[in-house]
Amino acid sequence: MKNSNKKYVHYKKQAAPEDGSVRAKKHLGQHFLMDENVAKNIADSLTYSGYKNVLEIGPGMGVLTKYLVKKDIDFHVIEIDSESVVYLKENYPELEGKVHEKDFLKYDLKEIFQEEPYAIIGNFPYNISTQIVFKTLENRDQIPEFSGMFQKEVAQRIAAPHGNKTYGILSVLTQAFYDVTYLFTVPPGVFNPPPKVDSGVILLKRKEDFKLPCDEALFFRVVKTAFQQRRKTLRNSLKIFQLPDELREDVIFNQRPEQLSTEEFIDLTLKIQPYAV
Known part of the structure; x- marks a missing residue:
């Protein structure tokens, strides 16, 4: 102007x-x-x-x-x-x-x-x-x-x-x-x-269906924790969840957070959910 x-x-x-x-x-x-x-x-x-x-x-x-x-x-x-x-x-x-x-x-x-x-x-x-x-x-x-x-x-x-x-x-x-x-x-x-x-x-x-199939509070926590150390793989950035070794061997943990779609973050949360405190 x-x-x-x-x-x-x-x-x-x-x-x-x-x-x-x-x-x-x-x-x-x-x-x-x-x-x-x-x-x-x-x-x-x-x-x-x-x-x-x-x-x-x-x-x-x-x-x-x-x-x-x-x-x-x-x-x-x-x-x-x-x-x-x-x-x-x-x-x-x-x-x-x-x-x-x-x-x-x-x-x-x-x-x-x-x-x-x-x-x-x-x-x-x-x-x-x-x-x-x-x-x-x-x-x-x-x-x-x-x-x-x-x-x-x-x-x-x-x-x-x-x-x-x-x-x-x-x-x-x-x-x-x-x-x-x-x-x-x-x-x-x-x-x-x-x-x-x-x-x-x-x-x-x-979205028409905007209710997540996972625990929504845990989803927020997983996403925020992952991106706090975005240069690390999920195997390292999500150590705070103290997940069992067999779960951490899942291929999804080889990736960095920016590589995961929203749907994959939901899938990741579902994998973590049984072990989350």
């Missing part, structure tokens, strides 16, 4: 912008999207099928919000920045009672949606984006769809296939429960202030 850097410097010099807009706050990881086409494409990326509730995380000045309020949905936003909350309430009166000034990572969303399903959408702050995904996984029973913008590197990591060098904990755990689609890349210039890297938008659609 032309003159983005100049405008950012102007914001830093003032307590608040004179035009009534919101200051981008570095400690909140805010980069406000300014491109209408990108905002519309993100808003249109959800199917809006099988659920009526949608939650936008970190709407800022509402560039994405303006397209979501037009949808035939029960739409809520959650925003930790009090300045943005004031702006949203003033500019989106249709959201009365649906602007929640809360920290998404600490808030129990059942207070909004009870036991009903809801989708998540947003231009996520880079500094908490992976935590947003992990909280989504914790609440997967209620979240059939998820669409959002991340730092490109993080978006690619979530969508990475096994065998890829960026494939890791976030890839395996997300892909165990959701089908992941990398939708498109967004350049820095369409944000204010512009970030130093490209962004990427991904869509998560929960």
